[in-house]
Amino acid sequence: MKKTKQETAEILEENEETAENNLEATMDETEKSTDKEKDVESEKKSEDIKKKLEEKSAQYEDVYDQFQRLQADFANYKKRVDKEKKEVYDYANENISKDLLEVIDNFERALESSNDVDEDNSLLQGVNLVYKHLIDTLNKHEVKEIEALGKPFDMNLHYAVMQEEADGEPNQVIEVLQKGYKIKDRVLRPTMVKVSK
Numbered sequence: 721m722k723k724t725k726q727e728t729a730e731i732l733e734e735n736e737e738t739a740e741n742n743l744e745a746t747m748d749e750t751e752k753s754t755d756k757e758k759d760v761e762s763e764k765k766s767e768d769i770k771k772k773l774e775e776k777s778a779q780y781e782d783v784y785d786q787f788q789r790l791q792a793d794f795a796n797y798k799k800r801v802d803k804e805k806k807e808v809y810d811y812a813n814e815n816i817s818k819d820l821l822e823v824i825d826n827f828e829r830a831l832e833s834s835n836d837v838d839e840d841n842s843l844l845q846g847v848n849l850v851y852k853h854l855i856d857t858l859n860k861h862e863v864k865e866i867e868a869l870g871k872p873f874d875m876n877l878h879y880a881v882m883q884e885e886a887d888g889e890p891n892q893v894i895e896v897l898q899k900g901y902k903i904k905d906r907v908l909r910p911t912m913v914k915v916s917k
Contacts, residue, residue, distance in 0.1 A: 810904055817863045818908055820854065821901055827851040828899075858901075866900040868893045868911040877902075879910040886916035 831851060834844050866877050873880060873891045877900060886894050893913045900911030
């Protein structure tokens with residue numbers, strides 16, 4: 721069976737077409753597998769990107785939380801410092817006022833003992849003026865006497881040294897033994913009192 725040239729050419733042509741078809745099919749499969757590989761790679765890359773994004777988001781949240789805490793701490797610190805400054809300013813005269821209370825006590829004793837002296841005495845008038853001026857100066861700086869006589873006993877304002885049977889309600893201040901003073905809302909010295917039983 722000899723084949724003619726034409727048959728050989730046809731067979732060759734068929735083989736070429738088959739080879740081309742096979743090549744195309746192989747190329748299609750290769751492209752498909754390459755596409756699949758690319759898809760797998762792109763999925764891996766997108767997963768990596770997602771993981772990195774989640775990590776960065778977590779880091780951001782941590783940093784943001786730290787920032788908010790620091791901001792709150794700073795606001796609290798600023799409030800505390802402002803409060804301390806205000807207290808220092810408000811109570812800067814506290815120590816000198818305490819020392820002046822002893823001077824006032826001595827003035828009051830001197831004025832009490834001078835009841836027998838003539839009221840026209842210029843020395844007594846001068847002492848009285850100095851005493852009043854000292855009291856006015858302390859009042860100007862918000863150092864005020866604690867009212868106690870006839871008031872209910874308050875352990876925050878009064879210092880009870882004696883108790884005595886008396887008519888009226890119990891635990892009432894019936895005598896002031898030493899005046900007490902406050903600077904603004906803080907007690908400089910409690911009032912020394914006698915309290916009813």
